[in-house]
Amino acid sequence: MKENILQKLPGIQKKVLLKDYATYKIGGPAKYFFIARTKDDLIAAVKAAKKSKLPVFILGGGSNLLISEKGFKGLVIKIDISGIKFQGNKAVAGAGAGLTKLAYLSGDNGLSGLEWSAGVPGTLGGAIYGNAQAFGTKICDTIERIEAINLKTLELKSFTKKQCQFSLKNSIFKKNKNWVIVSADLIFQNKAIKEIKNKINEFLEYRKTRHPIDFPSAGSTFVNPELKIKNKKLLEKFPELNEYNKKGVIPSGFLIAKSGLAGKKMGKAQISEKHSNFIINLGGAKAKDVLSLMNLAKEKVKKNFGITLETEVQLVGFKKSN
Numbered sequence: 001m002k003e004n005i006l007q008k009l010p011g012i013q014k015k016v017l018l019k020d021y022a023t024y025k026i027g028g029p030a031k032y033f034f035i036a037r038t039k040d041d042l043i044a045a046v047k048a049a050k051k052s053k054l055p056v057f058i059l060g061g062g063s064n065l066l067i068s069e070k071g072f073k074g075l076v077i078k079i080d081i082s083g084i085k086f087q088g089n090k091a092v093a094g095a096g097a098g099l100t101k102l103a104y105l106s107g108d109n110g111l112s113g114l115e116w117s118a119g120v121p122g123t124l125g126g127a128i129y130g131n132a133q134a135f136g137t138k139i140c141d142t143i144e145r146i147e148a149i150n151l152k153t154l155e156l157k158s159f160t161k162k163q164c165q166f167s168l169k170n171s172i173f174k175k176n177k178n179w180v181i182v183s184a185d186l187i188f189q190n191k192a193i194k195e196i197k198n199k200i201n202e203f204l205e206y207r208k209t210r211h212p213i214d215f216p217s218a219g220s221t222f223v224n225p226e227l228k229i230k231n232k233k234l235l236e237k238f239p240e241l242n243e244y245n246k247k248g249v250i251p252s253g254f255l256i257a258k259s260g261l262a263g264k265k266m267g268k269a270q271i272s273e274k275h276s277n278f279i280i281n282l283g284g285a286k287a288k289d290v291l292s293l294m295n296l297a298k299e300k301v302k303k304n305f306g307i308t309l310e311t312e313v314q315l316v317g318f319k320k321s322n
């Protein structure tokens with residue numbers, strides 16, 4: 001069937017380079033590309049893709065993605081539904097709202113809950129999808145309700161927090177990719193504006209000193225495993241593990257660094273020397289270089305610690321991905 005999506009969707013673009021929409025600065029073309037600024041835009045795009053039988057990929061801030069040079073042979077819908085409305089200690093925000101902007105705006109209103117997310121270059125929708133978190137706080141701690149639309153049936157549904165099935169870096173939206181998050185009802189704690197701003201600055205300073213933010217990346221490559229290591233030999237060799245065992249979380253960066261991979265390069269991709277859970281683009285890195293480093297880190301950590309690392313970064317345009 002001939003694709004007639006171009007006539008059906010005003011504003012649609014062809015052959016848009018996805019590296020321009022990904023913090024990694026890696027990625028080939030989207031066959032079609034559309035920016036949804038309203039819920040109606042999104043519905044129109046989903047309908048048009050359905051009629052043209054095109055696969056759809058939902059893009060937020062592109063900050064948790066590794067996109068292959070082959071790109072995506074369907075319609076990429078960038079969610080730019082970004083309105084934010086505060087009322088009392090609550091807010092309704094579009095899925096395309098930027099996390100950093102949300103953190104500052106809520107702070108200006110004396111609302112605490114998103115301080116951890118200042119400096120995260122993603123959108124609210126992307127954060128909900130992967131239950132983003134930092135400094136002991138998760139996006140789900142601020143969520144009351146989510147509105148989402150189903151790509152297959154076009155059903156519009158309001159999810160309670162419980163129905164979102166939030167868990168470690170996971171949600172119903174990651175498990176069932178047919179749901180596209182449109183907006184979220186957020187709930188905050190009232191605090192002094194100064195206290196919130198100080199916390200934001202403290203977290204930003206931490207990111208600046210500990211993370212390789214001067215290079216393109218997609219943030220943490222792997223989820224920090226929530227488990228305890230019981231192997232006596234390992235506990236003797238790496239005494240830090242006793243401390244991590246107390247918290248019940250082992251930083252993936254620690255496991256990768258202790259596997260001797262800090263600074264390891266493949267082409268123009270490198271496991272950061274500053275933080276080993278970041279794989280950085282030194283300039284002109286290929287997706288396959290990053291992928292090779294991911295596989296190497298997984299292999300070595302499994303061999304050295306018996307732990308299977310779970311990749312946090314979402315893969316797009318590879319054989320086993322979208």
Ligand SMILES: Cc1cc2nc3c(=O)[nH]c(=O)nc-3n(C[C@H](O)[C@H](O)[C@H](O)COP(=O)(O)OP(=O)(O)OC[C@H]3O[C@@H](n4cnc5c(N)ncnc54)[C@H](O)[C@@H]3O)c2cc1C
Nearest residue numbers: 060061062063064122123125126127129132133134181219
């Ligand atoms: C410098 C840096 C720092 C970071 N710090 C953190 C951190 O502290 N904590 C943390 O958890 N992560 C962090 N990240 C990773 C990333 O920024 C977050 O996971 C972010 O929430 C991803 O949002 P996004 O909009 O960029 O999603 P994208 O990367 O665009 O997409 C990620 C996934 O979400 C899906 N998605 C996006 N929007 C929607 C939607 N509206 N509906 C349904 N699915 C959707 C996409 O299809 C894709 O599968 C960091 C990344 C960088 C580069």
